[in-house]
Amino acid sequence: xxxxxxxxxxxxxxVLTGKWLYKTCPSQGEMVFNTAMTGYQEVMTDPxxxxxxxxxxxxxxxxxxxxxxxxxxxxxxxxxxxISYPCPTPDHYESKYTLLDMVKKxxxxxxxxxxxxALTRIIRKSGEVYGKITTNKRDFPTMKQVDSNIVQKxxxxxxxxxKPSKPTYKKLSVVVMDFGFKHSISKTLHDMGCEVTIVPFxxxxxxxxxxxxxxxxxxxxxxxxxxxxxxFPTLKQITNHYPTLGICLGHQLIALAHGGETKRLPYGHRGxxxxxxxLITGKVFITSQNHGYVVESESLHAQEWKVSHINVNDQxxxxxxxxSKPIMAVQFHPEAHPGPMDSFYIFSQFMKLISxxxxxxxxx
Ligand SMILES: NC(=O)CC[C@H](N)C(=O)O
Numbered sequence: 001x002x003x004x005x006x007x008x009x010x011x012x013x014x015v016l017t018g019k020w021l022y023k024t025c026p027s028q029g030e031m032v033f034n035t036a037m038t039g040y041q042e043v044m045t046d047p048x049x050x051x052x053x054x055x056x057x058x059x060x061x062x063x064x065x066x067x068x069x070x071x072x073x074x075x076x077x078x079x080x081x082x083i084s085y086p087c088p089t090p091d092h093y094e095s096k097y098t099l100l101d102m103v104k105k106x107x108x109x110x111x112x113x114x115x116x117x118a119l120t121r122i123i124r125k126s127g128e129v130y131g132k133i134t135t136n137k138r139d140f141p142t143m144k145q146v147d148s149n150i151v152q153k154x155x156x157x158x159x160x161x162x163k164p165s166k167p168t169y170k171k172l173s174v175v176v177m178d179f180g181f182k183h184s185i186s187k188t189l190h191d192m193g194c195e196v197t198i199v200p201f202x203x204x205x206x207x208x209x210x211x212x213x214x215x216x217x218x219x220x221x222x223x224x225x226x227x228x229x230x231x232f233p234t235l236k237q238i239t240n241h242y243p244t245l246g247i248c249l250g251h252q253l254i255a256l257a258h259g260g261e262t263k264r265l266p267y268g269h270r271g272x273x274x275x276x277x278x279l280i281t282g283k284v285f286i287t288s289q290n291h292g293y294v295v296e297s298e299s300l301h302a303q304e305w306k307v308s309h310i311n312v313n314d315q316x317x318x319x320x321x322x323x324s325k326p327i328m329a330v331q332f333h334p335e336a337h338p339g340p341m342d343s344f345y346i347f348s349q350f351m352k353l354i355s356x357x358x359x360x361x362x363x364x
Contacts, residue, residue, distance in 0.1 A: 004019050004020055005017060005018075005019060005020075006018055006019060006020045006023065006025070006111045006133065006134070006135060007111075007133075007134050007135070007136065007137040007139075008053075008082060008111055008114060008119070008131050008132070008133055008134075009131065009132045009134060009137060009138075009139060009140045009141065010031065010122065010129055010130070010131050010132075010140075010141070011129055011130040011131070011140070011141050011144075012122055012126050012129055013140075014122055015137045016111075016114050016115065016118070016119055017114075017137070018082070018111035018112055018113045018114040019111065019112055019113045020110070020111060021081075021083075021086050021099070021100060021103055021110040021111065021112045022100070022103040022104050022107070022108060022109065022110045023109070023135075024107050024108075024109050025109050025133050025134050025135060026132050026133060026134040026135075026136075026139060027053070027079050027080045027109040027132070027133045027134075028053075028079060028130065028131065028132045028133075028141045028142070028143040029051050029052045029053035029078070029079030029080055029130065029131060029143070029146075030051060030052045030053070030128070030129070030130055030131075030143075030145075030146050030292075031052070031053050031055065031119075031123050031129040031130060031131040032049070032052045032053070032054055032055065032123070032267075032268055032270055032292065033054070033055040033056075033057050033116070033119070033120045033123055033267075033270060034054055034055070034056055034057065034270040034271055034290070035057045035058070035270065035271035035272075035273070036056075036058065036270075036271050036272035036273075036288075036338050036339065037058045037272070038058075038064070038272070038338060039272060039288075039337070039338020039339060040056060040061050040062065040099070040338075041066050041067070041070045041071070041102070042070055042072050042182075042184075042337045042338040043056070043290075043338060044076045044078060044081065044102070044108070045070075045071045045072040045073050045075070045076050046072045046073070046182055046220075046290060047072070047073045047077045047154040047180030047181070047182070047220075047221065047222060048180055048182075048220050048221055048222050048248065048249065048290050048291075049076075049077065049078040049222065049290070050077035050078065050079075050146075050150050050153065050154050050180065050222035050223070051077075051079055051146040051147055051150050051222060051223070052078055052079060052146070052222070053078070053079050053080040053081070053082060053131045053133065054078050054080070054081055054082070055082040055083075055114075055116050055119050055120060055123070056081070056082070056083050056084075056116065057116050057117070057120050059083075059084040059085055059116065060084070060085050060087055061083045061084070061085070061086055061087065061099060062086045062087040062088075062090055062098060062099030062100075063087040063090055063091070064090055064091065064092035064095060065090030065091070065092050065094075065095025065096065065097060065098060065099075066090075066095065066096065066097040066098065066099065066101065066102045067092070067094040067095055067096055067097075068094075068096055069094060070337070071183065072182040072183050072184060072337060073154070073180075073181075073182065073183060075106055076106045076108055077153070077154055077180075077222070078108065079109070079133075080108065080109040080110065080111075080131075080133045081103065081108050081109070081110040081111075082110075082111050082112075082114050082116060082119065082133075083110070083111075083112045083114070083116065084112065084113070084114065084115075084116045085112060085113070086099050086100065086110075086112045087099065088100065109133040111133060123267055124266075124267050127264075127266045127267055128264070130143045130144065145224070146222065146223045146224065147223070148223065148224070148227040149227075150180075150222045150223040150227075151179050151180060151201050151221050151222065151223060151227075151228060151249075152201070152202075154179075154180040154221065154222060155178045155179060155180060155200050155201040155202075155221075156178050156198060156199075156200055157200055158200070159197055159198060159199040159200065159203070159211075160197070160198055161195065161196070161197040161198075162186060162190055162195070162196045162197070162198070163195055164190060164193050164194060164195050165190075171195070172193070172194045172195070172214045172215065172351070172354055172355070172358075173194065173195040173196075173197065173211070173212070173213050173214050174189050174194045174195070174196055174197070174213060174214065174215045174216070174217060174354075175196075175197050175198075175199055175203075175208055175211055175213040175215075175216045175217070175242075176189070176196060176197070176198045176199070176216075176217045176219055177199055177200075177201055177203060177216065177217065177218050177219060177238075177250070178198050178199065178200060178201055178219055178221075179201045179218065179219050179220065179221030179228075179249050179250065179253070180201075180219065180220060180221030180222050180249070181198065181219035181220060181221070182219070182220055182333070182335060182337065184335035184336065184337035185217065185219055185220070185247060185335045186198060187335075188334075188335050188344075188347055189217070189347070192347060192351060197211055197213065199211075201221070201228075201231070202231060204234060205234055205237045205238055205241070208238055208242075209241075213242060214242075214243070214354050214357075214358055215242055215243040215244065215245070215350070215353075215354040215357075216238055216239070216242045216243070216244050216245075217244070217245045217246075217247065217250065218235070218239075218244065218245070218246040218247070218249070218250025218251075218253055218254060218329075219247060219248075219249065219250050220247050220248035220249050220250065220290070220333070221248070221249040221250075222249075223249075224264075224293060225249055225252035225253050225256055225262050225293055226256065226262065228253060228256075229256075231253070231257075232253075232256055232257040233257075235253055235254065235257040236257040236258060239254055239257065239258070239325075239327050240325065243326035243327070243350070243353050243354045243357045244326070244327045244328070244329075245328055245329065245330075245346070245347075245350045246327075246328075246329030246330070247329070247330060247333065247334065247335070248290065248291055248330075248331060248332070248333060249291075250329065251295065251319070251320070251329035251330055251331050252291075252293055252294075252295055252331075254320075254327060254329045255295040255299070255300065255305075255320065255329070258300075258301070258304065258305070259299075259301060260295055260296065260299040260300045260301075260305075261295070261296040261299035262293045262294060262295055262296065263293065263294060263296050264292060264293055265291070265292055265293065265294055265314075265316070268290075268291060268292040269289040269290070269291055269311070269316075270289060270290045270291075271288075271289060271339075272286075272288050272289075272338050272339035272340065273286050273339075273340075274286070274287050274288075274289040274311060274313065274332065275287070275311070275312035275313065276309050276310070276311055276312065276318045276319075276332055276343070277309065277310050277311075277312055277318075278308065278309055278319075279306075279307060279308055279309060279310060280308055284312060285340075285342040285343045286339075286340050286342050287318075287332035287333065287334075287339065287340070287342065287343050288332060288333040288336050288337070288338060288339025288340065289331070289332050289333065289339075290333065291331060294316045294317055294331060295317040295320065295331070296317070297317045300317075300320060303323070304322060304323055304324075305320050305321070305322060305323065306320065306321050306322075306323060307319070307320050308320055308321045308328070308330075309330060309331070309332075311331075316331075317331060318330060318331045318332055319331060319332075326353045326354075326356075326357045328346075328349065328350060328353065330343070330346055334346035334347055335347075
């Protein structure tokens with residue numbers, strides 16, 4: 001049994017002992033924790049977790065299995081998975097595979113029987129923690145930050161278009177810039193009747209113009225938004241020209257491209273029950289979140305931007321709208337998956353924004 005023992009060594013000097021669910025190592029990453037009780041398949045396939053070792057705080061993982069429907073990307077990009085108990089006997093009508101099948105298929109280094117509560121306390125206390133999944137308890141992580149080219153590793157290289165199955169009378173076409181997009185974003189737009197074209201993260205303004213879209217979405221994605229500095233002038237041009245929705249990394253990129261600032265949160269927001277207040281309606285929504293950085297509200301030019309949403313727990317910026325241009329952005333995940341659909345209305349608002357802008361252009 002001793003050869004089933006594996007270690008998670010941390011940049012804090014701590015060593016946690018667990019058992020291998022799938023042994024492939026060593027593997028390093030930024031340590032993050034997700035507090036969702038369900039949605040492990042969506043979490044594992046969300047490209048925003050690239051270069052990160054994800055700890056699930058809910059103790060039972062794998063209990064409803066893995067299906068063919070809930071992939072958020074074609075494959076997982078996370079560096080490792082840390083859990084307490086992997087359920088070997090899933091039960092759900094859509095389940096096709098076990099958690100073990102999944103980690104084996106995609107070769108995700110996975111340790112179980114780890115005290116995930118103790119680990120989460122270390123991450124919460126220390127803030128920025130890096131970890132290594134290894135067979136040697138004296139083998140500590142050398143990694144100090146997520147790769148600054150990580151978006152390039154997860155973005156598509158060739159654009160593709162998804163025609164609507166039931167085109168609506170509005171016939172809206174939307175370009176999604178892929179910084180590591182979750183499939184639920186394009187699926188939601190498609191379900192709303194849009195033609196969706198997904199383009200690589202470094203697509204130029206001219207290339208986007210040649211597609212004649214009605215609107216652009218800047219997707220979620222991994223890493224520090226400031227690492228994409230070279231794209232800010234292009235993103236400013238794009239967002240000044242087209243109705244735009246930014247989601248998570250996309251939200252941060254819009255703020256930076258327009259002269260705002262972002263900062264690192266002490267230990268991030270990752271889970272399915274983060275309360276967010278819509279400052280325009282005064283309503284509070286339970287949202288799905290996965291981010292380590294936030295936009296600094298004081299950095300936004302007040303003549304141009306209004307903070308539209310804040311996090312109820314720590315008052316951080318969760319959304320912004322431009323005063324005169326059709327640009328809106330949210331830090332949380334309105335597409336959910338995993339998590340509640342409470343903030344789905346963001347997509348409806350975006351559709352309205354596109355239609356109004358299109359109508360104004362036609363009447364001009
Ligand atoms: N889900 C995301 O888009 C994450 C954005 C960014 N990588 C962050 O951690 O803040």
